[in-house]
Amino acid sequence: MKHSRRQFIILSTTGATALLLNSKVQAQTMVSPSDPEAAALGFVSDASKANKAKYPQYAAGQKCGSCVLYQGAAGSADGPCGLFPGKHVPSNGWCSGYTKKS
Ligand code: SF4
Numbered sequence: 001m002k003h004s005r006r007q008f009i010i011l012s013t014t015g016a017t018a019l020l021l022n023s024k025v026q027a028q029t030m031v032s033p034s035d036p037e038a039a040a041l042g043f044v045s046d047a048s049k050a051n052k053a054k055y056p057q058y059a060a061g062q063k064c065g066s067c068v069l070y071q072g073a074a075g076s077a078d079g080p081c082g083l084f085p086g087k088h089v090p091s092n093g094w095c096s097g098y099t100k101k102s
Helices: 002-027 036-040
Strands: 078-081 084-090
Touching: none
Parallel strands: none
Antiparallel strands: 078 084
């Protein structure tokens, strides 16, 4: 009886750890500028490197962190974006879908 309780605790801990690690890995999957969807929108991880010739709507100061589609917490380094489900964008990134948060 004591032995099976120990096994239960070990298996429960292992399972919980695996779930925690899995969710952490998923949360850290970042959008890459080379992803086809991202490239099509001119996504860059550093807003200051936006292609100003191709996207003249870009203005200095625009970045994911101030975009209405950015779902990260205020002040976070990265967070989810409504255009890239399941991935994060850096708060200093930018793409042509930028819409200023009101
Ligand atoms: Fe960043 Fe907004 Fe483009 Fe998403 S839509 S990548 S938050 S600028």
